[in-house]
Amino acid sequence: MRRLVFRAQHAGKRVGVVPTMGALHAGHLSLVDAARDDCDLVVTTIFVNPTQFGSGEDFESYPRDLAADADLLAPHGCDYLFAPTSSEVYPDGYATTLDVGPVAHPFEGKHRPEHFAGVATVVLKLLHMVPADVACFGKKDYQQTLVVQRMVTDLNVPTALRICPTIREADGLAMSSRNAYLTSTERHQAAGLHASLQLAKKMTGAGERDAGVLTQAVKAHLERLGGIQVDYLAFVRAGTIDEVAMLDGPTVALLAAHVGKARLIDNLEIEG
Ligand code: AMP
DSSP states (O other): OHHHHHHHHHTTOOEEEEEEOSSOOHHHHHHHHHHHHHOSEEEEEEOOOGGGSOTTSSTTTSOOOHHHHHHHHGGGTOOEEEOOOHHHHSOTTOOOOOOOOGGGSSTHHHHSTTHHHHHHHHHHHHHHHSOOSEEEEETTSHHHHHHHHHHHHHTTOOOEEEEEOOOBOTTSOBOOGGGGGOOHHHHHHHHHHHHHHHHHHHHHHTTOOBHHHHHHHHHHHHHHHOSEEEEEEEEEETTSOOBOSBOOSSEEEEEEEEETTEEEEEEEEEOO
16 A cells, blocks of 8 residues: 555655545545545545444444445545555554544543544554545544644644535534434434534524523523433634633534434534
């Protein structure tokens, strides 16, 4: 894989990589499209990374269908699908992990303590295995984009990051491989996650600045829908993980919640 990428770069080609865990949907494919627009050679990686799942999480049941994923990638002009095995990624005796520091600690980091160490480490490993010029990530995983950016900056990784918009279903639900866990009732309830963040955006547009008031309104909206257990809801300064009590500029609303067996995350940019 490395030789292939280096050869392409030697020939003056720009290489893009899209790291994923498979069970591909239109959100992933939009990243492939972005890489395709920007690069001469596009590699998609599929690896369900065990170290970013906590015990009791869905590593075993995470949807896997490599053949279906390959069929989806071909029409989007993906040149290579790189799907290493666990033993290729984690050699015998493997012991090194990354701690990216404060950006990884709140929100997802608090609810999933080993998650970002696993993510940062596997992304670094994948960028060593596929040393692309550009790597595309989705804004849907807002905190993850900050963690990966921190790691790339701090460790001199010579790959530029491109952060792409969240692709949604018609009713606003952010596409996610985990949406497959939802029953039809839960699927309906899950659309409320985006709707509730839109409510916060609307209230902000009407002049509300108090994150406490917005939080109450979002939670009340979700409670009315039923079936949704919120892990966290927070308002952070855009481009950071710094929580704000009073909105005074570009802000991102972060939401994580359980709907049935699925734990879903979403976020929305709102003006402050
Ligand atoms: P995953 O397979 O869930 O690890 O996601 C792989 C990449 O796809 C990550 O950069 C995600 O942020 C991105 N992604 C996942 N869902 C979406 C979506 N609905 N829209 C855009 N990007 C997404």
